[in-house]
Amino acid sequence: MFDLEEMIEKLSGKNFCIMDKTRGTELFVKKEESLESTNTALKFMAPEYPFNDFLLIAREQTGGRGRLGRSFQSPAGGIYMSLLLHPDMPAEDSLFLTTAAAVAVSESIEQVCGRQTGIKWVNDIFLGNQKICGILTEAKITMESKNPEYAVVGIGINVEAPEQGFTEDIKTVAGAIYEYGRAPEQVYEKLIANIVCNFYKYYNTINTRSFFDEYKRRSCLMGREVKVVDNIFNPGQYEIATVIDIDEKCHLIVKDQNGTVKSLSSGEVSIRLEN
Ligand code: BTN
Numbered sequence: 001m002f003d004l005e006e007m008i009e010k011l012s013g014k015n016f017c018i019m020d021k022t023r024g025t026e027l028f029v030k031k032e033e034s035l036e037s038t039n040t041a042l043k044f045m046a047p048e049y050p051f052n053d054f055l056l057i058a059r060e061q062t063g064g065r066g067r068l069g070r071s072f073q074s075p076a077g078g079i080y081m082s083l084l085l086h087p088d089m090p091a092e093d094s095l096f097l098t099t100a101a102a103v104a105v106s107e108s109i110e111q112v113c114g115r116q117t118g119i120k121w122v123n124d125i126f127l128g129n130q131k132i133c134g135i136l137t138e139a140k141i142t143m144e145s146k147n148p149e150y151a152v153v154g155i156g157i158n159v160e161a162p163e164q165g166f167t168e169d170i171k172t173v174a175g176a177i178y179e180y181g182r183a184p185e186q187v188y189e190k191l192i193a194n195i196v197c198n199f200y201k202y203y204n205t206i207n208t209r210s211f212f213d214e215y216k217r218r219s220c221l222m223g224r225e226v227k228v229v230d231n232i233f234n235p236g237q238y239e240i241a242t243v244i245d246i247d248e249k250c251h252l253i254v255k256d257q258n259g260t261v262k263s264l265s266s267g268e269v270s271i272r273l274e275n
Contacts, residue, residue, distance in 0.1 A: 118220025130175025
């Protein structure tokens with residue numbers, strides 16, 4: 001575990017180390033003004049840090065990446081952070097890093113900003129009907145080990161809306177925690193520190209799926225009608241289904257219009273909310 005107050009204070013600086021007292025290892029932290037993508041930069045740096053975890057933070061990204069090859073708009077006013085990890089878990093469980101991070105972000109926004117958010121399976125955080133955060137986990141897999149050599153968990157949060165608002169293509173779905181100019185002092189440092197502390201609480205016990213009850217409780221899809229798109233290159237083709245559960249593998253359990261129950265894995269489908 002990290003000392004939350006120590007981390008908040010240290011985050012006013014640029015480069016520092018902080019001790020994880022549970023693991024007995026140091027987390028390296030680096031803050032940059034602008035990067036193309038914190039995930040891309042950290043994957044490039046990963047070979048230099050085979051044992052230590054590393055947190056890379058940028059105030060803006062010029063080429064932010066999202067899931068399924070999409071781009072992720074990353075203007076100033078957001079938090080763009082990536083965490084380099086060396087997880088002791090099989091590569092096929094990497095999804096649980098994303099779900100644990102989603103719970104950590106949702107909890108942190110509640111603790112720091114007093115706002116209730118919902119997790120839209122599998123990696124989006126919504127405030128009301130607007131997406132305010134996305135998570136992209138990438139892992140390096142080798143033939144030598146069943147565990148990934150490393151994983152990078154990238155988190156992008158719209159803290160404050162951009163001055164000119166979000167661009168036309170995303171303005172109906174994207175939102176921010178605060179309006180432009182309204183983010184309170186130290187909210188960035190507090191959010192980052194809380195996210196890291198909350199995340200490691202689950203990461204240190206990831207093999208027991210300690211995040212799972214909170215993940216399910218914070219899910220905003222339960223009982224709702226969704227569009228299931230099973231070919232992202234053909235989003236016009238979809239099936240309407242009702243979400244009935246999330247199982248322990250974090251598969252989404254839906255009932256289609258014929259009453260057939262299906263288990264959906266995140267790699268296979270994308271979900272759109274029906275109004
Ligand atoms: C998504 O919504 O599809 C996932 C978005 C993930 C964005 C974060 S921002 C920090 C990190 N760097 C990136 O280029 N992407 C992730």
